[in-house]
Each structure stands twice: as C-alpha cells, then as structure tokens.
Amino acid sequence: MNLAGSIFGSTIGRKIIIAATGVILIGFVIGHLVGNLQIFEEADRINGYGAFLHQLGPLLWVARIVLLASVILHIWAATVLTLENHAARQIKYGVKHTIQATLASRMMRWTGVVVLAFLLYHLAHFTLGFTSVATYKENLPLYTMVGDYRVAGFLAVKSGTQVLDVRSMVILGFQQPVVSLFYLLAVGLLSFHLLHGADSLFQTFGWRSQKWAGALRKLVIVFCAIYFLGNAAIPTAVLLGKIPLAESARAAARP
Numbered sequence: 001m002n003l004a005g006s007i008f009g010s011t012i013g014r015k016i017i018i019a020a021t022g023v024i025l026i027g028f029v030i031g032h033l034v035g036n037l038q039i040f041e042e043a044d045r046i047n048g049y050g051a052f053l054h055q056l057g058p059l060l061w062v063a064r065i066v067l068l069a070s071v072i073l074h075i076w077a078a079t080v081l082t083l084e085n086h087a088a089r090q091i092k093y094g095v096k097h098t099i100q101a102t103l104a105s106r107m108m109r110w111t112g113v114v115v116l117a118f119l120l121y122h123l124a125h126f127t128l129g130f131t132s133v134a135t136y137k138e139n140l141p142l143y144t145m146v147g148d149y150r151v152a153g154f155l156a157v158k159s160g161t162q163v164l165d166v167r168s169m170v171i172l173g174f175q176q177p178v179v180s181l182f183y184l185l186a187v188g189l190l191s192f193h194l195l196h197g198a199d200s201l202f203q204t205f206g207w208r209s210q211k212w213a214g215a216l217r218k219l220v221i222v223f224c225a226i227y228f229l230g231n232a233a234i235p236t237a238v239l240l241g242k243i244p245l246a247e248s249a250r251a252a253a254r255p
Helices: 003-009 011-040 043-055 058-088 108-127 132-139 166-174 177-204 213-239 247-253
Strands: 149-151 154-157
Touching: 003 011, 011 043, 011 058, 011 166, 011 177, 011 213, 043 149, 043 154, 043 166, 166 177, 166 213, 177 213
Parallel strands: none
Antiparallel strands: 149 154
C-alpha cells in the first residue's frame, strides 16, 4: 500500500489527518481573531488589514483553497472514524460508559455541525456578500487611509489610498442582534469544540505524557477561554455602542 493509501485507509492515518488539518484550522482562527481585534483601534488598522488581504490576490485564494480542503478532510476523517466506531460496537451496552469522557468530547459531532453552519453563514455574510453586507459594500463610501498600514514593518497600504470601509461593514453587520447572538453562540461552540480537539491533537502527535497531561489541559482551557472572550468582545462592544460608527457610514446605511 502506498503512503496515501496508508494515511487515508487506516484509523491511525485518519487520526493524523484530523490532527494535521486541526493545526491548520487553529492557526487560521487565531490569525482571524488577531486581525478582527484591530476594529478596537483606529479605522486605518482594520481597513488597511482588509485592503492588504485583498492585495494578496492569487495567494489569498490559495490560502482559501487550503482552508477549504482542510475543512473537508477534517470533516471526512472525523465522520469515517465515527462510523467505524459505531460499526465496531456489535454489542450495545446496557449502560453508557461516559464517566471518563469529557462533555466536550461527547459533543464534538454536534458542535462541529453548528460550527460548520456558522462558517458557511459567516462566509456568506462578510466574505461573499450574499446578505445585507453586500448592500453596505455598494452604499458605503470608500475609506481614505489617513496613515500607512504596515505588516511586519513592511509598507502594505499607503496613506491616501481609498479602500473598502471594512470597519463600518463589521459594525453594521453586528448591529443586528440576531446576527450577533448567533455569532456568540457559534464561537462559544467553536471554543468548546477546540477544547477537546486541541487536547486530542497533543495525544495524536505523542506530545502528551502522564507527566504533562494536566498542564497541557490547563493550557488548552486558557487558550479556549481567551479565544472565546476575544471573539465575543467584538459583537458585544458593537451592541453596547462601544465602537462608534462614522457619520458618513451611518448616513449611507440608512434606507
């Protein structure tokens, strides 16, 4: 059997696929959060960040394709393993032995389904513009950069450049309570999903020993808590009116 057959055709191989794609997806959600938190700074920051991403052109699409492939492989491998586990249970237990299993591990499938639905909606909402954000893009005036936007010290977007007003689009999107509440629910479930996923990742790669298991678990819990709070801060601040919307954007968004 060749290498690909060994990886895709074995239980261990599928666990490695889940772990490897999990690393990619965890890296993405961290980068996504760091970029989004720039909304709490001056408008130049997140608007420059958005313009920088669009300037990547083909590279941005390569990243999107890698992420999409990672999501598909992650879901496929997890589904196959789940089906194999069910098929292996030829004798149903009279009592469910879930004492040693954490709540996060038992809810992995359901949190995964909700998170997938959220990701699809989030893409339609902010990236593909299938929702009200498409109207904002058409009506909002372009934002003129006041200063330079730099990435790792390199000039990415020059001052005076007109870019999409990403900041206003995010604020207007999260001013809809239903959208914000669904976002909070989804990032909560994603954090719950990561709680077991990141912990399992250490086990799959052989990085967790009896000596370090407790410390790694605490590290994962802290990471997931910080991730949730960071994401929750954005819609919460918008709903509470803590992130002001420019008057020009407010006027353009009026029906």
